[in-house]
Amino acid sequence: MTPDEQEMVFSFAQSTFFNTVNLIVTITGYGAFVLGTIIAVVSLRKRTWGRSQTILLVCLLVIFSCFTWDIFYSGGFNISDIRYTFVQTLPGGLVAQAEASDRKTLAWQYMPSWAATVNLLLSDCIVVWRAWILFRDGKFWKISLAALMIANIGVNVADCIWGNIELSVEIASSTTLDWLSSIISLIVNIFATILIAFKAWNYHRFMSAVSIRKRTRSENILLLLIESGAIYCGIQSVYGVFILLDVYTVVGTGFSQAMDVITAMSIVAAACYPVATKVTAWGTSFSRIHEMPLLECCSGSFVQMEP
Template identity: 30%
Template sequence: MSTPVTPEVTPEEQTILYTFGQRAVWNTVTGFIESAFWAIYVVLFMFAMRIQLKRGIRDLTSIILLLVSVFLFASSTALWTMYVISLLDQFRGFFLKYPDLSLADRVARINIEKTKLWFPEETLFLFNMIVGDGVVIWRAWGWQLLVNPDSIFLDRSNDQAPAFVVITLDCLGNDGFGGQSTESSGSKVCQWGEPIAWGISLLTNITSTSIIAVRAWGHHRFLRKVLGSKRRKSQTEKILLILVESGFIYCLFWLSQIILFFPVVFGTLAQRLYSILSGMGDQISGLYPTLIIILVNMQRSMSDDPDLLSSARFSGGILSSAQFQTRSSMEETTTGAGSDKLEFSVLHSPIERNHLSSAA
């Protein structure tokens, strides 16, 4: 009985198998990372829906935030779904779909087919980025129209980033992609469209988080001056601290996304970082704004809800309409036989602080 002859694998085919295997491993790692962050996002989204619906949809702001929450989650879910589909199609294409083709031809077919989802993936990712920036700006300013350098920058960035997103999508739709999904094969303007939009988004987040940090520090100093240093940290202070810390952590993560705009060599540390960070970015771009919405709704005193108590006005002092009230953490101060409960707002300008000082 003769033994069947097994065809030998050529050195070229060995190289193809090794390369595909390495790519498959790291693509799978990316899929696991994105799936893990998507699972976290599911929990946060459910909590965001619960807390918003529990509070009730009573004004335009609450309606917009609810729609934004749904859009960001739906967009991130679509990104995760498309990545999983693309990953499974790569395995199916290499092992099952093209049995009559050589290994080199199978890889060539896979590389062509996987680019079909690049445009919708980029579209959703960029829209997530723009909507998320809108949430961050809203949180920093509380829907106020203020005239100062910071607000002017935020206003302009909110206009410029969408413009570069439109340029990027137009270039990708007309000229196609370059070597990777974040690069257009068109002119220099096309090639730099998405990196510029990303850079504006990063500066917007840094500026907005810095504004919140300044307000949090002013709020802390105000309460410390009035109530003394020996007091419990208010719930508002804790929420503001979480907003600031998570904001700067998000900025650091968003800065790491710069690696997505440079070509990476397969098998290097840069390629491994690219695989990890790209999987995280698709979900965190929607997850962080949702976290902001949750924090704002958890602390009603940080929103401009009409049901909240008005802040105390000292000697006719003018308090900003974007009030960080501390109803849930009111402290008692005793004078003689009685005690008065005070409720405070963040003072946003030297004029307001002067009113308070003169009243004291």
């Protein structure tokens, strides 16, 4: 084996190793997601059924389907890549085998962007929906949320289309649309989380003013939404930084492999986010939060709420 062949084998083995790490991260997150989804669906069945529960169930099922498809892609791509690169020998040696692997796995590479984007957009829609419910009478904030979400959908769909075009012309690096889609999704989540935090702060002030010290169910739900939103925004921020560095700086192999791991983590986070926020608690009780003083305390009116 020549030194060039040894270097090629090392490069392929390194790529296979990190692809396997990405697969482990994704499968681990998928296991947690499936468990959370089962708990959420079972809990939803025990509640009074309404429109919000139906929408939530549909969102969970779509996210489940897309995440399952992403797992199918990750496993299938790795198996095909290893098979055609290392297992199946060709007369031209490793170079011919690598070219054959690229051809055979090309169809797989069209799959992940759409499934991941659907999950991301559904996750963003859910957090926007939460903020929307809390600002039922806030026309400006509702318009702002809607405008940001429409822009988010447009940019992310355009990014997926451009990603497919990149595959056809064999462009492998990140583009402006890659970081723009990541940043606008981050802005949507930060904006919605800040709005929820603002309502929670007003609610806390109101409860303190009427000398109620015991933390209520509404406050627990809002704190959970804020904390989970902050964690999710943190993951998105790290991913956005990696994308920006990949677009505007010269990066090495190690950075690209680390970015693949961060990408896998962001895909897992987007799928798990709605479940991780205990969507079952949000189902019936959160959809009725507008009946509570949370939305009324700023205007001076008050509707009695059970602690």
